Amino acid sequence: MDQKIKFHKYQGAGNDFILIDNRDKVLNNISNALVKHLCDRRFGIGADGLMLLQNTNELDFEMVYFNSDGREGSMCGNGGRCIVAFARDLGIIKDKTVFLAVDGEHYATIQREQVKLGMTDVNEIQKDGEAYVLHTGSPHYVTKANNLTQLDVYQQGYAIRNNSTYRQDGINVNFVEKEGAGYFLRTFERGVENETYACGTGATAVAMAMAIEEDLNGPLEIPIRALGGQLYVSFEKNGQRFTNVILKGPANFVYEGFIAISL
Incomplete structure:
Protein backbone atom coordinates (compact mmCIF):
# COMPACT_ATOMS: atom_id res chain seq x y z
CA MET A 1 0.00 0.00 0.00
CA THR A 120 26.85 20.47 24.20
CA ASP A 121 29.72 21.41 26.54
CA VAL A 122 33.00 19.59 25.94
CA ASN A 123 35.31 18.67 28.81
CA GLU A 124 37.71 16.18 27.24
CA ILE A 125 39.85 16.20 24.11
CA GLN A 126 42.22 13.38 23.25
CA LYS A 127 45.06 13.07 20.76
CA ASP A 128 45.68 10.40 18.14
CA GLY A 129 49.17 11.23 17.01
CA GLU A 130 48.97 14.84 15.84
CA ALA A 131 45.19 14.68 15.39
CA TYR A 132 42.56 15.71 17.93
CA VAL A 133 39.67 13.41 18.88
CA LEU A 134 36.60 14.81 20.64
CA HIS A 135 32.83 14.47 20.93
CA THR A 136 30.67 17.51 20.14
CA GLY A 137 27.36 15.61 19.99
CA SER A 138 28.99 13.33 17.42
CA PRO A 139 32.53 11.87 17.45
CA HIS A 140 35.15 13.79 15.47
CA TYR A 141 38.73 13.39 14.31
CA VAL A 142 40.46 16.68 13.45
CA THR A 143 43.70 16.87 11.51
CA LYS A 144 45.51 19.76 9.84
CA ALA A 145 46.08 19.70 6.09
CA ASN A 146 48.04 21.64 3.51
CA ASN A 147 46.55 22.66 0.15
CA LEU A 148 43.15 21.47 1.34
CA THR A 149 41.36 22.40 -1.89
CA GLN A 150 43.35 19.68 -3.69
CA LEU A 151 43.10 16.99 -0.98
CA ASP A 152 41.32 13.72 -1.79
CA VAL A 153 39.01 13.96 1.23
CA TYR A 154 37.03 10.85 0.29
CA GLN A 155 40.07 8.59 0.04
CA GLN A 156 41.88 9.89 3.12
CA GLY A 157 38.72 10.30 5.20
CA TYR A 158 37.52 6.81 4.32
CA ALA A 159 40.87 5.32 5.34
CA ILE A 160 40.82 6.98 8.79
CA ARG A 161 37.13 6.30 9.45
CA ASN A 162 37.66 2.60 8.62
CA ASN A 163 41.02 1.99 10.31
CA SER A 164 41.32 -0.49 13.19
CA THR A 165 40.72 2.21 15.83
CA TYR A 166 37.49 3.67 14.44
CA ARG A 167 36.01 1.00 12.15
CA GLN A 168 33.47 -0.41 14.61
CA ASP A 169 31.77 2.78 15.80
CA GLY A 170 32.89 5.10 13.00
CA ILE A 171 34.10 8.67 13.31
CA ASN A 172 33.71 11.89 11.33
CA VAL A 173 37.04 12.96 9.81
CA ASN A 174 37.77 16.69 9.52
CA PHE A 175 40.62 18.23 7.54
CA VAL A 176 41.38 21.84 8.45
CA GLU A 177 43.59 24.58 7.06
CA LYS A 178 44.22 28.07 8.43
CA GLU A 179 42.50 30.75 6.36
CA GLY A 180 42.70 34.43 7.30
CA ALA A 181 41.16 34.98 10.73
CA GLY A 182 39.52 31.56 10.65
CA TYR A 183 39.77 28.13 9.05
CA PHE A 184 38.72 26.18 5.96
CA LEU A 185 37.12 22.81 6.73
CA ARG A 186 36.33 19.71 4.69
CA THR A 187 34.64 16.71 6.31
CA PHE A 188 34.16 13.02 5.58
CA GLU A 189 30.98 12.10 7.46
CA ARG A 190 30.20 8.70 8.90
CA GLY A 191 26.63 7.65 8.12
CA VAL A 192 26.83 9.49 4.81
CA GLU A 193 30.14 7.71 4.13
CA ASN A 194 31.29 10.51 1.90
CA GLU A 195 32.35 14.14 1.97
CA THR A 196 29.53 16.58 2.74
CA TYR A 197 29.35 20.28 1.96
CA ALA A 198 29.36 21.16 5.67
CA CYS A 199 29.22 19.55 9.10
CA GLY A 200 28.03 21.54 12.12
CA THR A 201 29.38 19.30 14.87
CA GLY A 202 32.56 19.05 12.77
CA ALA A 203 32.92 22.82 12.59
CA THR A 204 32.44 22.92 16.36
CA ALA A 205 35.10 20.24 16.87
CA VAL A 206 37.54 22.02 14.55
CA ALA A 207 37.10 25.37 16.34
CA MET A 208 37.82 23.70 19.69
CA ALA A 209 40.81 21.76 18.39
CA MET A 210 42.35 24.85 16.81
CA ALA A 211 41.77 26.86 20.01
CA ILE A 212 43.84 24.24 21.82
CA GLU A 213 46.41 24.15 19.01
CA GLU A 214 46.89 27.93 19.26
CA ASP A 215 46.57 28.01 23.08
CA LEU A 216 43.65 30.46 23.03
CA ASN A 217 41.48 31.02 26.10
CA GLY A 218 38.50 33.08 27.21
CA PRO A 219 35.42 33.99 25.15
CA LEU A 220 36.11 33.20 21.49
CA GLU A 221 34.32 33.24 18.13
CA ILE A 222 36.03 31.32 15.35
CA PRO A 223 34.98 31.56 11.67
CA ILE A 224 34.82 28.20 9.91
CA ARG A 225 34.31 28.10 6.14
CA ALA A 226 32.90 24.88 4.72
CA LEU A 227 32.45 24.01 1.05
CA GLY A 228 28.81 25.08 1.24
CA GLY A 229 29.04 28.27 3.28
CA GLN A 230 30.25 30.18 6.31
CA LEU A 231 29.77 29.00 9.89
CA TYR A 232 30.82 30.57 13.18
CA VAL A 233 31.56 28.76 16.45
CA SER A 234 31.70 30.61 19.75
CA PHE A 235 32.43 29.36 23.26
CA GLU A 236 34.10 30.04 26.58
CA LYS A 237 37.39 28.13 26.77
CA ASN A 238 39.14 27.40 30.03
CA GLY A 239 41.98 24.93 29.51
CA GLN A 240 40.32 21.98 27.78
CA ARG A 241 36.84 22.86 29.04
CA PHE A 242 34.44 24.46 26.55
CA THR A 243 31.13 25.96 27.71
CA ASN A 244 28.43 28.25 26.25
CA VAL A 245 29.07 26.63 22.86
CA ILE A 246 27.09 28.14 19.98
CA LEU A 247 27.05 27.16 16.30
CA LYS A 248 25.86 29.95 14.00
CA GLY A 249 25.10 29.84 10.30
CA PRO A 250 22.44 29.88 7.59
Missing part, protein backbone atom coordinates in the same frame (compact mmCIF):
# COMPACT_ATOMS: atom_id res chain seq x y z
CA ASP A 2 1.40 3.35 -1.05
CA GLN A 3 0.93 6.51 0.99
CA LYS A 4 1.78 10.05 -0.04
CA ILE A 5 3.94 11.84 2.54
CA LYS A 6 4.57 15.58 2.55
CA PHE A 7 8.21 16.57 2.96
CA HIS A 8 10.27 19.75 3.08
CA LYS A 9 13.89 20.21 2.00
CA TYR A 10 16.21 22.55 3.92
CA GLN A 11 19.94 23.12 3.72
CA GLY A 12 22.46 24.63 6.10
CA ALA A 13 25.70 25.69 4.38
CA GLY A 14 25.08 22.99 1.77
CA ASN A 15 24.34 20.23 4.30
CA ASP A 16 20.88 19.19 3.05
CA PHE A 17 18.04 17.45 4.85
CA ILE A 18 14.56 16.05 4.33
CA LEU A 19 12.21 17.25 7.07
CA ILE A 20 8.85 15.69 7.89
CA ASP A 21 6.29 17.09 10.30
CA ASN A 22 5.56 13.94 12.31
CA ARG A 23 3.51 15.48 15.12
CA ASP A 24 0.51 13.47 13.93
CA LYS A 25 2.61 10.29 13.63
CA VAL A 26 2.24 9.97 9.86
CA LEU A 27 5.35 7.80 10.08
CA ASN A 28 5.25 5.30 12.94
CA ASN A 29 7.67 2.52 12.08
CA ILE A 30 10.31 4.09 9.88
CA SER A 31 12.73 1.51 8.48
CA ASN A 32 16.38 1.78 7.51
CA ALA A 33 15.40 0.90 3.94
CA LEU A 34 12.84 3.72 3.77
CA VAL A 35 15.33 6.30 5.05
CA LYS A 36 17.96 5.14 2.56
CA HIS A 37 15.40 5.35 -0.26
CA LEU A 38 14.24 8.85 0.67
CA CYS A 39 17.83 10.12 0.95
CA ASP A 40 18.96 8.50 -2.32
CA ARG A 41 19.87 11.24 -4.81
CA ARG A 42 18.77 9.21 -7.83
CA PHE A 43 15.80 7.14 -6.71
CA GLY A 44 14.45 9.24 -3.84
CA ILE A 45 14.38 12.89 -2.79
CA GLY A 46 18.10 13.08 -2.03
CA ALA A 47 19.72 14.39 1.15
CA ASP A 48 22.52 13.95 3.68
CA GLY A 49 19.92 12.99 6.27
CA LEU A 50 16.25 12.77 7.26
CA MET A 51 14.64 14.45 10.27
CA LEU A 52 11.29 13.97 11.94
CA LEU A 53 9.81 16.85 13.94
CA GLN A 54 7.75 15.30 16.73
CA ASN A 55 5.82 16.34 19.83
CA THR A 56 7.48 16.01 23.22
CA ASN A 57 6.41 16.89 26.74
CA GLU A 58 7.44 20.31 28.11
CA LEU A 59 9.75 21.34 25.22
CA ASP A 60 8.75 22.85 21.87
CA PHE A 61 9.45 19.75 19.77
CA GLU A 62 11.69 16.69 19.38
CA MET A 63 14.25 16.22 16.61
CA VAL A 64 14.75 12.62 15.45
CA TYR A 65 17.65 12.37 13.01
CA PHE A 66 18.61 9.61 10.58
CA ASN A 67 21.78 9.45 8.51
CA SER A 68 21.44 8.79 4.79
CA ASP A 69 22.67 5.22 5.38
CA GLY A 70 19.32 4.58 7.10
CA ARG A 71 20.47 4.43 10.69
CA GLU A 72 19.42 6.80 13.45
CA GLY A 73 22.28 9.22 13.96
CA SER A 74 23.95 11.14 16.73
CA MET A 75 23.53 14.92 17.01
CA CYS A 76 23.69 16.88 13.76
CA GLY A 77 24.51 20.58 14.18
CA ASN A 78 23.43 21.80 10.75
CA GLY A 79 20.39 19.55 10.95
CA GLY A 80 19.55 21.10 14.30
CA ARG A 81 19.72 24.57 12.79
CA CYS A 82 17.53 23.50 9.85
CA ILE A 83 14.85 21.94 12.04
CA VAL A 84 14.68 25.20 14.03
CA ALA A 85 13.96 27.06 10.79
CA PHE A 86 11.41 24.38 9.90
CA ALA A 87 9.67 24.78 13.28
CA ARG A 88 9.56 28.55 12.75
CA ASP A 89 8.07 28.11 9.28
CA LEU A 90 5.44 25.70 10.67
CA GLY A 91 4.45 28.34 13.25
CA ILE A 92 5.51 26.19 16.21
CA ILE A 93 8.03 28.80 17.41
CA LYS A 94 8.88 32.42 16.68
CA ASP A 95 12.48 33.56 17.21
CA LYS A 96 13.69 31.21 19.96
CA THR A 97 13.19 27.65 21.09
CA VAL A 98 14.26 24.83 23.38
CA PHE A 99 13.94 21.40 21.77
CA LEU A 100 14.93 17.80 22.44
CA ALA A 101 17.57 15.93 20.41
CA VAL A 102 19.30 12.61 20.87
CA ASP A 103 21.96 14.18 23.13
CA GLY A 104 19.51 16.18 25.26
CA GLU A 105 18.05 19.69 25.26
CA HIS A 106 19.21 22.39 22.85
CA TYR A 107 18.29 26.06 22.79
CA ALA A 108 18.35 28.15 19.65
CA THR A 109 17.53 31.60 18.34
CA ILE A 110 16.67 32.50 14.76
CA GLN A 111 16.81 35.76 12.83
CA ARG A 112 15.85 35.51 9.16
CA GLU A 113 18.12 32.80 7.73
CA GLN A 114 20.70 32.84 10.54
CA VAL A 115 20.25 30.27 13.32
CA LYS A 116 22.31 30.20 16.52
CA LEU A 117 22.22 26.74 18.07
CA GLY A 118 23.44 25.90 21.56
CA MET A 119 25.71 22.85 21.48
CA ALA A 251 19.45 27.54 7.40
CA ASN A 252 17.40 27.84 4.23
CA PHE A 253 14.16 26.37 2.92
CA VAL A 254 14.71 24.81 -0.52
CA TYR A 255 11.41 23.23 -1.64
CA GLU A 256 8.50 21.06 -0.51
CA GLY A 257 6.58 18.25 -2.14
CA PHE A 258 4.96 14.85 -1.78
CA ILE A 259 6.48 11.42 -2.26
CA ALA A 260 4.72 8.07 -2.43
CA ILE A 261 6.12 5.49 -0.04
CA SER A 262 5.20 1.85 0.60
CA LEU A 263 4.06 1.15 4.15
Whole structure:
Protein backbone atom coordinates (compact mmCIF):
# COMPACT_ATOMS: atom_id res chain seq x y z
CA MET A 1 0.00 0.00 0.00
CA ASP A 2 1.40 3.35 -1.05
CA GLN A 3 0.93 6.51 0.99
CA LYS A 4 1.78 10.05 -0.04
CA ILE A 5 3.94 11.84 2.54
CA LYS A 6 4.57 15.58 2.55
CA PHE A 7 8.21 16.57 2.96
CA HIS A 8 10.27 19.75 3.08
CA LYS A 9 13.89 20.21 2.00
CA TYR A 10 16.21 22.55 3.92
CA GLN A 11 19.94 23.12 3.72
CA GLY A 12 22.46 24.63 6.10
CA ALA A 13 25.70 25.69 4.38
CA GLY A 14 25.08 22.99 1.77
CA ASN A 15 24.34 20.23 4.30
CA ASP A 16 20.88 19.19 3.05
CA PHE A 17 18.04 17.45 4.85
CA ILE A 18 14.56 16.05 4.33
CA LEU A 19 12.21 17.25 7.07
CA ILE A 20 8.85 15.69 7.89
CA ASP A 21 6.29 17.09 10.30
CA ASN A 22 5.56 13.94 12.31
CA ARG A 23 3.51 15.48 15.12
CA ASP A 24 0.51 13.47 13.93
CA LYS A 25 2.61 10.29 13.63
CA VAL A 26 2.24 9.97 9.86
CA LEU A 27 5.35 7.80 10.08
CA ASN A 28 5.25 5.30 12.94
CA ASN A 29 7.67 2.52 12.08
CA ILE A 30 10.31 4.09 9.88
CA SER A 31 12.73 1.51 8.48
CA ASN A 32 16.38 1.78 7.51
CA ALA A 33 15.40 0.90 3.94
CA LEU A 34 12.84 3.72 3.77
CA VAL A 35 15.33 6.30 5.05
CA LYS A 36 17.96 5.14 2.56
CA HIS A 37 15.40 5.35 -0.26
CA LEU A 38 14.24 8.85 0.67
CA CYS A 39 17.83 10.12 0.95
CA ASP A 40 18.96 8.50 -2.32
CA ARG A 41 19.87 11.24 -4.81
CA ARG A 42 18.77 9.21 -7.83
CA PHE A 43 15.80 7.14 -6.71
CA GLY A 44 14.45 9.24 -3.84
CA ILE A 45 14.38 12.89 -2.79
CA GLY A 46 18.10 13.08 -2.03
CA ALA A 47 19.72 14.39 1.15
CA ASP A 48 22.52 13.95 3.68
CA GLY A 49 19.92 12.99 6.27
CA LEU A 50 16.25 12.77 7.26
CA MET A 51 14.64 14.45 10.27
CA LEU A 52 11.29 13.97 11.94
CA LEU A 53 9.81 16.85 13.94
CA GLN A 54 7.75 15.30 16.73
CA ASN A 55 5.82 16.34 19.83
CA THR A 56 7.48 16.01 23.22
CA ASN A 57 6.41 16.89 26.74
CA GLU A 58 7.44 20.31 28.11
CA LEU A 59 9.75 21.34 25.22
CA ASP A 60 8.75 22.85 21.87
CA PHE A 61 9.45 19.75 19.77
CA GLU A 62 11.69 16.69 19.38
CA MET A 63 14.25 16.22 16.61
CA VAL A 64 14.75 12.62 15.45
CA TYR A 65 17.65 12.37 13.01
CA PHE A 66 18.61 9.61 10.58
CA ASN A 67 21.78 9.45 8.51
CA SER A 68 21.44 8.79 4.79
CA ASP A 69 22.67 5.22 5.38
CA GLY A 70 19.32 4.58 7.10
CA ARG A 71 20.47 4.43 10.69
CA GLU A 72 19.42 6.80 13.45
CA GLY A 73 22.28 9.22 13.96
CA SER A 74 23.95 11.14 16.73
CA MET A 75 23.53 14.92 17.01
CA CYS A 76 23.69 16.88 13.76
CA GLY A 77 24.51 20.58 14.18
CA ASN A 78 23.43 21.80 10.75
CA GLY A 79 20.39 19.55 10.95
CA GLY A 80 19.55 21.10 14.30
CA ARG A 81 19.72 24.57 12.79
CA CYS A 82 17.53 23.50 9.85
CA ILE A 83 14.85 21.94 12.04
CA VAL A 84 14.68 25.20 14.03
CA ALA A 85 13.96 27.06 10.79
CA PHE A 86 11.41 24.38 9.90
CA ALA A 87 9.67 24.78 13.28
CA ARG A 88 9.56 28.55 12.75
CA ASP A 89 8.07 28.11 9.28
CA LEU A 90 5.44 25.70 10.67
CA GLY A 91 4.45 28.34 13.25
CA ILE A 92 5.51 26.19 16.21
CA ILE A 93 8.03 28.80 17.41
CA LYS A 94 8.88 32.42 16.68
CA ASP A 95 12.48 33.56 17.21
CA LYS A 96 13.69 31.21 19.96
CA THR A 97 13.19 27.65 21.09
CA VAL A 98 14.26 24.83 23.38
CA PHE A 99 13.94 21.40 21.77
CA LEU A 100 14.93 17.80 22.44
CA ALA A 101 17.57 15.93 20.41
CA VAL A 102 19.30 12.61 20.87
CA ASP A 103 21.96 14.18 23.13
CA GLY A 104 19.51 16.18 25.26
CA GLU A 105 18.05 19.69 25.26
CA HIS A 106 19.21 22.39 22.85
CA TYR A 107 18.29 26.06 22.79
CA ALA A 108 18.35 28.15 19.65
CA THR A 109 17.53 31.60 18.34
CA ILE A 110 16.67 32.50 14.76
CA GLN A 111 16.81 35.76 12.83
CA ARG A 112 15.85 35.51 9.16
CA GLU A 113 18.12 32.80 7.73
CA GLN A 114 20.70 32.84 10.54
CA VAL A 115 20.25 30.27 13.32
CA LYS A 116 22.31 30.20 16.52
CA LEU A 117 22.22 26.74 18.07
CA GLY A 118 23.44 25.90 21.56
CA MET A 119 25.71 22.85 21.48
CA THR A 120 26.85 20.47 24.20
CA ASP A 121 29.72 21.41 26.54
CA VAL A 122 33.00 19.59 25.94
CA ASN A 123 35.31 18.67 28.81
CA GLU A 124 37.71 16.18 27.24
CA ILE A 125 39.85 16.20 24.11
CA GLN A 126 42.22 13.38 23.25
CA LYS A 127 45.06 13.07 20.76
CA ASP A 128 45.68 10.40 18.14
CA GLY A 129 49.17 11.23 17.01
CA GLU A 130 48.97 14.84 15.84
CA ALA A 131 45.19 14.68 15.39
CA TYR A 132 42.56 15.71 17.93
CA VAL A 133 39.67 13.41 18.88
CA LEU A 134 36.60 14.81 20.64
CA HIS A 135 32.83 14.47 20.93
CA THR A 136 30.67 17.51 20.14
CA GLY A 137 27.36 15.61 19.99
CA SER A 138 28.99 13.33 17.42
CA PRO A 139 32.53 11.87 17.45
CA HIS A 140 35.15 13.79 15.47
CA TYR A 141 38.73 13.39 14.31
CA VAL A 142 40.46 16.68 13.45
CA THR A 143 43.70 16.87 11.51
CA LYS A 144 45.51 19.76 9.84
CA ALA A 145 46.08 19.70 6.09
CA ASN A 146 48.04 21.64 3.51
CA ASN A 147 46.55 22.66 0.15
CA LEU A 148 43.15 21.47 1.34
CA THR A 149 41.36 22.40 -1.89
CA GLN A 150 43.35 19.68 -3.69
CA LEU A 151 43.10 16.99 -0.98
CA ASP A 152 41.32 13.72 -1.79
CA VAL A 153 39.01 13.96 1.23
CA TYR A 154 37.03 10.85 0.29
CA GLN A 155 40.07 8.59 0.04
CA GLN A 156 41.88 9.89 3.12
CA GLY A 157 38.72 10.30 5.20
CA TYR A 158 37.52 6.81 4.32
CA ALA A 159 40.87 5.32 5.34
CA ILE A 160 40.82 6.98 8.79
CA ARG A 161 37.13 6.30 9.45
CA ASN A 162 37.66 2.60 8.62
CA ASN A 163 41.02 1.99 10.31
CA SER A 164 41.32 -0.49 13.19
CA THR A 165 40.72 2.21 15.83
CA TYR A 166 37.49 3.67 14.44
CA ARG A 167 36.01 1.00 12.15
CA GLN A 168 33.47 -0.41 14.61
CA ASP A 169 31.77 2.78 15.80
CA GLY A 170 32.89 5.10 13.00
CA ILE A 171 34.10 8.67 13.31
CA ASN A 172 33.71 11.89 11.33
CA VAL A 173 37.04 12.96 9.81
CA ASN A 174 37.77 16.69 9.52
CA PHE A 175 40.62 18.23 7.54
CA VAL A 176 41.38 21.84 8.45
CA GLU A 177 43.59 24.58 7.06
CA LYS A 178 44.22 28.07 8.43
CA GLU A 179 42.50 30.75 6.36
CA GLY A 180 42.70 34.43 7.30
CA ALA A 181 41.16 34.98 10.73
CA GLY A 182 39.52 31.56 10.65
CA TYR A 183 39.77 28.13 9.05
CA PHE A 184 38.72 26.18 5.96
CA LEU A 185 37.12 22.81 6.73
CA ARG A 186 36.33 19.71 4.69
CA THR A 187 34.64 16.71 6.31
CA PHE A 188 34.16 13.02 5.58
CA GLU A 189 30.98 12.10 7.46
CA ARG A 190 30.20 8.70 8.90
CA GLY A 191 26.63 7.65 8.12
CA VAL A 192 26.83 9.49 4.81
CA GLU A 193 30.14 7.71 4.13
CA ASN A 194 31.29 10.51 1.90
CA GLU A 195 32.35 14.14 1.97
CA THR A 196 29.53 16.58 2.74
CA TYR A 197 29.35 20.28 1.96
CA ALA A 198 29.36 21.16 5.67
CA CYS A 199 29.22 19.55 9.10
CA GLY A 200 28.03 21.54 12.12
CA THR A 201 29.38 19.30 14.87
CA GLY A 202 32.56 19.05 12.77
CA ALA A 203 32.92 22.82 12.59
CA THR A 204 32.44 22.92 16.36
CA ALA A 205 35.10 20.24 16.87
CA VAL A 206 37.54 22.02 14.55
CA ALA A 207 37.10 25.37 16.34
CA MET A 208 37.82 23.70 19.69
CA ALA A 209 40.81 21.76 18.39
CA MET A 210 42.35 24.85 16.81
CA ALA A 211 41.77 26.86 20.01
CA ILE A 212 43.84 24.24 21.82
CA GLU A 213 46.41 24.15 19.01
CA GLU A 214 46.89 27.93 19.26
CA ASP A 215 46.57 28.01 23.08
CA LEU A 216 43.65 30.46 23.03
CA ASN A 217 41.48 31.02 26.10
CA GLY A 218 38.50 33.08 27.21
CA PRO A 219 35.42 33.99 25.15
CA LEU A 220 36.11 33.20 21.49
CA GLU A 221 34.32 33.24 18.13
CA ILE A 222 36.03 31.32 15.35
CA PRO A 223 34.98 31.56 11.67
CA ILE A 224 34.82 28.20 9.91
CA ARG A 225 34.31 28.10 6.14
CA ALA A 226 32.90 24.88 4.72
CA LEU A 227 32.45 24.01 1.05
CA GLY A 228 28.81 25.08 1.24
CA GLY A 229 29.04 28.27 3.28
CA GLN A 230 30.25 30.18 6.31
CA LEU A 231 29.77 29.00 9.89
CA TYR A 232 30.82 30.57 13.18
CA VAL A 233 31.56 28.76 16.45
CA SER A 234 31.70 30.61 19.75
CA PHE A 235 32.43 29.36 23.26
CA GLU A 236 34.10 30.04 26.58
CA LYS A 237 37.39 28.13 26.77
CA ASN A 238 39.14 27.40 30.03
CA GLY A 239 41.98 24.93 29.51
CA GLN A 240 40.32 21.98 27.78
CA ARG A 241 36.84 22.86 29.04
CA PHE A 242 34.44 24.46 26.55
CA THR A 243 31.13 25.96 27.71
CA ASN A 244 28.43 28.25 26.25
CA VAL A 245 29.07 26.63 22.86
CA ILE A 246 27.09 28.14 19.98
CA LEU A 247 27.05 27.16 16.30
CA LYS A 248 25.86 29.95 14.00
CA GLY A 249 25.10 29.84 10.30
CA PRO A 250 22.44 29.88 7.59
CA ALA A 251 19.45 27.54 7.40
CA ASN A 252 17.40 27.84 4.23
CA PHE A 253 14.16 26.37 2.92
CA VAL A 254 14.71 24.81 -0.52
CA TYR A 255 11.41 23.23 -1.64
CA GLU A 256 8.50 21.06 -0.51
CA GLY A 257 6.58 18.25 -2.14
CA PHE A 258 4.96 14.85 -1.78
CA ILE A 259 6.48 11.42 -2.26
CA ALA A 260 4.72 8.07 -2.43
CA ILE A 261 6.12 5.49 -0.04
CA SER A 262 5.20 1.85 0.60
CA LEU A 263 4.06 1.15 4.15
